[in-house]
Amino acid sequence: MSISHVDDGQLHAYLDGELPQAEAWRLEAHLGECPACRGRLEEQRALIARAGELLALAAPPARDVPPFPSRPGDAQPPPPARWPARLPLAWAATVMLALAAGWYLRGEPPIAPAAPDRRAAAPHDTARTVPTRQAPESKTLAQQAPPAGRALPEADEAARSVAAAQRDQMISGSAVPNPQITPLDQAARAKPPPTPAAALAALAAPAAPLAVRWETIPWDTARVMLGVEPARIPNLPAVAKRRSAAERVVLVEQQLASGTVVRLHERPAAEGAPGMEVGAAAVQRVDVSERLARYVGNLRVEIEGALPADSLSKLLELVK
Amino acid sequence: MPDDLAEIYRSTFPALVRFLYRKVWDVERAEDLAQEAFARAVVHKPESVRGWLFVVAANMARDDARRAARERRHLTLLTSEPASAPAVDEAVHAEAERSRVRTALEQLTPRDREVLLLWDAGLSYDEIATQTGLARGAVGTTLARARRRLVEAFAAGERDEHIARG
Numbered sequence: 155m156s157i158s159h160v161d162d163g164q165l166h167a168y169l170d171g172e173l174p175q176a177e178a179w180r181l182e183a184h185l186g187e188c189p190a191c192r193g194r195l196e197e198q199r200a201l202i203a204r205a206g207e208l209l210a211l212a213a214p215p216a217r218d219v220p221p222f223p224s225r226p227g228d229a230q231p232p233p234p235a236r237w238p239a240r241l242p243l244a245w246a247a248t249v250m251l252a253l254a255a256g257w258y259l260r261g262e263p264p265i266a267p268a269a270p271d272r273r274a275a276a277p278h279d280t281a282r283t284v285p286t287r288q289a290p291e292s293k294t295l296a297q298q299a300p301p302a303g304r305a306l307p308e309a310d311e312a313a314r315s316v317a318a319a320q321r322d323q324m325i326s327g328s329a330v331p332n333p334q335i336t337p338l339d340q341a342a343r344a345k346p347p348p349t350p351a352a353a354l355a356a357l358a359a360p361a362a363p364l365a366v367r368w369e370t371i372p373w374d375t376a377r378v379m380l381g382v383e384p385a386r387i388p389n390l391p392a393v394a395k396r397r398s399a400a401e402r403v404v405l406v407e408q409q410l411a412s413g414t415v416v417r418l419h420e421r422p423a424a425e426g427a428p429g430m431e432v433g434a435a436a437v438q439r440v441d442v443s444e445r446l447a448r449y450v451g452n453l454r455v456e457i458e459g460a461l462p463a464d465s466l467s468k469l470l471e472l473v474k
Numbered sequence: 475m476p477d478d479l480a481e482i483y484r485s486t487f488p489a490l491v492r493f494l495y496r497k498v499w500d501v502e503r504a505e506d507l508a509q510e511a512f513a514r515a516v517v518h519k520p521e522s523v524r525g526w527l528f529v530v531a532a533n534m535a536r537d538d539a540r541r542a543a544r545e546r547r548h549l550t551l552l553t554s555e556p557a558s559a560p561a562v563d564e565a566v567h568a569e570a571e572r573s574r575v576r577t578a579l580e581q582l583t584p585r586d587r588e589v590l591l592l593w594d595a596g597l598s599y600d601e602i603a604t605q606t607g608l609a610r611g612a613v614g615t616t617l618a619r620a621r622r623r624l625v626e627a628f629a630a631g632e633r634d635e636h637i638a639r640g
Contacts, residue, residue: 163615172599172614198618205621208628209594211568212575214495214504219487222480222512389500390545410545 159191160184165198368395368405376404385418482523483512486596490531493595497535498542499576507534525601528592574635578627586620593617 160168160181167173168181185192376384376394379402386392386406395405406418487508494504511531520526579587585606592602593613603610 161615162618163612165614166618166621167599167614170593170599170614170617201618201621201625204625205590206594208575208578208624209496209590211571212496212579214491214501216488217491217501217505219484220505220509222483389498389503389542 159188160194162194162198165191165195166202169195169199169202368397370394371396371404376406379404379422380420381422385420387416479512479515479523482527486524486527487512489595490527493528493591494531494535496576496579496591496594497532498538503538507531507538510534522601522604524597525605528595528597528601529605532588574628574631575624577631578624581627582620582623586616586623589613589616590620590624 164173164177164181168178173181185195371394373384373392373394376396379396384392384394384404384406387408390408390410393407395407396403397405402422404420406420408416408418410416490508490511491501491504494507495501498504498507508531511527511534514530515523515527518526579590582590585608588606589602589608592605597605599610599613602608602613608616
């Protein structure tokens, strides 16, 4: 291209209406006497149109402009109509509800598994004592505990904590042989590191009727089970699991960067919220002080592990 | 909130979401980030609000992408990403197109992509020059290259798919 011709940049600027007036006049004068550049002008016009089309294909869906946020982090919670779509703001609110309500209810009433499994030791006992020694509180709890699968009613806070801790450790042990949950287990279980002895003890113990294995299922299967898109935190990989084909409860497991695990138990809307036993049967093995469980609508939300301060404050802001 | 900012919000929010969407590929996330950018503008009261908003939004999107990448790494052992929703053909088609455009955009250099997205979001050459540090005269050249590469990369992607399908 000779100096006297116009370059593509000028043509684009011209077609974009961004060429300064004086340059535009010069360019138009040149185009008037140069068919080659006129041809290129049309090529570039088509190129700009095509690029615009492609970008439009990748445009976000048109949505209403939300209300103006008045302070940083003060994004408005979504209007009610947006809830069914399970949008992130709705999600933040959901998780926040779980936090607010669940924070002081942490160490929720434990499930009483069948008696043979009550051999789990107190949280800080060494693995060696697990199969043989029964912690004193354990007996009390076994007596207090209602039939398997039911929540412990109105136990005092201390007993609840101990029981929850026991349950956590016990389920932790029995979860060991399940290869599908292993990666999460290992990350989350860092605190009380599993020992071979504990694993053996768990294997030796009769299988806990409630600590059922959750098998990973394809997302499509989960969707079919629920009849709707399973709830999940957007932008975060999720794994769907179920206990059995007959039981229409879907567990969606997601892990935040911090290692915190969020589990969502969901049933088809017509069948109400999954029972407490569902949560307890899931793999759980984190220090109770860092575990929350709460119902939000028909959804059971469990959060394991610390929530980073910035997430917490962001969630708080969003809920306001 | 200052009235002029409210006006800018009305006129610029969709453009900012559009800009962010091509970075985070999630419309709700894009809206959250756009709102956060405006909320920060209320506090910082920048002189040139529009340009400032896009700078801040671009930074937030980059941080967001890093965080998402970290989270993905954490979960590589665990996850099978849920498949995209089975929907009517039209939605599947639109999703495929979007994903092809995304792939094509990702083949651009960061600067070319940034300039293209800023222009598409409605910024002027002057605003783009200020934001990217390009000379104003270089914006047209950059846009010309970015557009050509986008169109070419998209066409190449389509060709490859046809070959793959046989």
